[in-house]
Amino acid sequence: MKVEIWSEVTCPWCGLGGHRWDRAVERFEHGGDVEVVHRSFPLGSGLPEDRTLSVREFLLAKYGVVPGQADVPDIEGMAAAEGLAPYRVLDNRVGNTDLAHELLAHASAEGKNREAWRMMFRAYFGEAESVFTLDDLLGLAGRIGLDRERTRRVLAERRYRRQVRQDAHQAQRLGATGAPFTVIDGRYALAGAQDTDTLLRILRQVWDETHPTVLDAGDDAAICGPDGCAVSADHAART
Template sequence: MRLDESVTEPISIDIWSDIACPWCYIGKRNLEKGLDAVAGDDDAPQVNITFHSFELSPDTPVDFHGDEVDFLAGHKGMPRAQVEQMLSHVTGVAAEAGLEYRFDLLQHTNTVKAHELLHHAKANDLQHEMEERLMSAYFTEGKHVGRIDDLVDLAVEVGLDADETRQALESSVHLSAVRQDQAQARAYGIQGVPFFVIDGQYGISGAQPPAAFENVLRDLWSKRGESERESAAV
């Protein structure tokens, strides 16, 4: 997540995700592992990461009465046994990524205010910290991430001002930015998340393993270096 200090422009990584998407947190962690792996290269790829809003279940109430099994079984029409098996599988995959999912504590909620908060954090150069805090709060700590009071508390933890954050959330000043992200997702044809757009031209769908990100980043960075050397020789 370092900004390039040389002439070479950083590789842009735009990530569409929902903080209530279990695969998005796994994908985020796998990307970070991929970045760590290439950081030791002699000519390490430099990147600039931006998170974008995607709501998986925009019709979800802020206060959903029931647990994650209830939500998926009732709201999505899935058999409870199938839901429990699916959550067990996701929990195992998350553990491999170093994440301890607690679906028994998770409080399902509407995420639009969380997305507004991420845009507020972005305006204050704290988007990455806020993304991590929201996902951790939701999946591993069982915290509520749909109510303004709870979101303000989490925002303060990453360094945002409480009063400014509350004003931003109560006024919905960043809602238009959330909608713009969603419109761009539709324009790209994104139907599921996480979805990674690399340099505006390569799309990676799903929680791919760290090696997938390593390969793409090294390939792009190598080609960029070759292009610049050719331009310099002209």
């Protein structure tokens, strides 16, 4: 089973949603047969690349929302209740994340997809670290064993810019209007950061739909294989 998750680096629901998927897969009876792949869905491409602003400033400017109002979900509290603490949201900063997504694409090409996304969310939400400049990202790359100079060249040349855009376009073609957005086995789409129990229930449902139960008819059942047809020794002895 393949689970593809499109996320934005600075989206608090994406970080929390990724954690919930990890917990659901860990609890799933067939978790070892589940491949989780993270993909990019940048939402901050319109932000300037040379500066950042606080989350509070961003929310007020874009939505007219003042943090602390009753209609603003307590994402930090939810994360803490699910084992993600600290999980810094309101005191963080936002900016253009295109280059961060390109680092994640490079890491994925090096076989470090889940490791890189976990590291990125942990650095941004767990430590409130900047993930916006080339120097920021080179430091993060070293944490997962990526060669610093090679990574510098890759990011400076913007080798993965096109792939990041293709990831986002693919999500939109599949119906995504925001992040996180998840597709299971290329057939089932799920919007938003659902709770862990819901995700586990969905995994079990999809598994049951795509993996029919094989009934054991007992030792007397005859069977044909690539090398021909055979019956059990007991059955042959009685005939």
